Amino acid sequence: VTERDPQARVGKLVVVGVGLIGGSFALALRSRNAVREVVGIGRSRANLDAALKRSIVDRAATLDEPWQRELEGADVVLVATPVAQMPGLLASIAPRLEKDTVITDAGSTKRVLPRFVPGHPIAGAEQSGSAAATATLFRDRQTVLTPLPETGAAAVTRVGALWETCGARVSRMDAEQHDRILGAVSHLPHVLAYAFVGALARRSDGGALFALAGSGFRDFTRIAGSSPEMWRDIMLANRDVLLDELAQYRDMLSRYAEALQQENAALLLELLTQAAQARRALKSLAEEPGTDDA
């Protein structure tokens, strides 16, 4: 998509939730000269002021102000708030939308949304808020669109073109498939990492344990430092998928426990080798050499 593609340009963009994701989306489009005007809507005045100061947005209004008037003349509305706030916000936005306005979101679970062009950039950072936003956050990352049967094709094309302008690779699938895949590759590992750190933290020897944590521990547990509120919402929203994934994972842990109990070196090596080969085959994940502590 070049800058000449009219699908990849926006006149007025309204970003509801000017945090890491919404702010980075605006910055990425600005860096490609693909947006004329950005209006930020959010809960926190301080965060909006920071976004104004960084020129992420041109104007801003909090949810306590009559912000809905900013929907007037909007070409694209991006809702990038926590998942739990989206249904209420969308209900509040829907009646005020103009006929040609395209609306999309950036949430982690898709089936909670009744309409529009649901989108999910597979990108993020532990830091949050507009202060953490960067124009390059989505570069070479996946963005998944999950259009509904009633979603207009033109709107899907337009939202896809905007994400491509941000540098993302765009794929489409249905919402159920999205939630199943993300449940497996993102929501489950978050449960596993939180559970691991939580189990150590409640032990009386936790301090001694953490003192010997190395780089393997650091990377394995990094996602356990993410926002508990955000992950509570995501986990509950995708609860059925997650419980199923968790059951499959616990079966695999049982196989490891059995191999250890039986001192079955051959089975253990087979299990480890299968996993290591699969992990090493993921070339796209190998760009950053990691370290490992045995």
Added chain:
Amino acid sequence: VTERDPQARVGKLVVVGVGLIGGSFALALRSRNAVREVVGIGRSRANLDAALKRSIVDRAATLDEPWQRELEGADVVLVATPVAQMPGLLASIAPRLEKDTVITDAGSTKRVLPRFVPGHPIAGAEQSGSAAATATLFRDRQTVLTPLPETGAAAVTRVGALWETCGARVSRMDAEQHDRILGAVSHLPHVLAYAFVGALARRSDGGALFALAGSGFRDFTRIAGSSPEMWRDIMLANRDVLLDELAQYRDMLSRYAEALQQENAALLLELLTQAAQARRALKSLAEEPGTDDA
């Protein structure tokens, strides 16, 4: 420890296993001008030749050659082979050791060793072999020494001084405590990461799953790309501890499953918050900002 500390200097160093760890130990001492002569012993001629070419070692012999003669006049012997090979090697080395030679190792589990100054640098990398060795591998990393009651105090002091010369922070504890702690913070997360990748890899939709893997997935699974043979040996050597850790972890997973099943948002938030606070409190692990995909 300064270079003037005689404890931190070596005349003749014999490194058995010139891989990432053994090679980096030699390079680190060389970079501090703390060793006169390094002899490398190993299985693979090609790896030894690479070590010679990089000046990691001055001389080298394979295990098929009469390598034991190189123990003559050695001040320090470091055994940095895979854990499973150590008992045999130590049995072969012990009768040839001179009275003043200090012998130490760099293995991940400690209770398999009958004597000497058992040591474990908590550092590593996915790459292996002398080609991956660097002088800075141990800088600001922990090295744990686990002296036995019969280990001489002077030998412990000397080995500790050498690791400090490599830039490591040295701590001492008994072997059982070492294995318990490492079982919790290193061996268990390896089982968890291998089990996670392995469970996905055997699914028919594995390709679609891996295609949407982001940076959270990448970091969480990085350790699952480590050497299966090495980890089979470590896991079996520390089997009792690991089975106990695994049982505690599975209890914690049950708590998460229950919270999800009951849609108990308050309990879920409590569990997640406890873990996130513990993880964020680990300031020493925070030096590298990570990214996270919801």
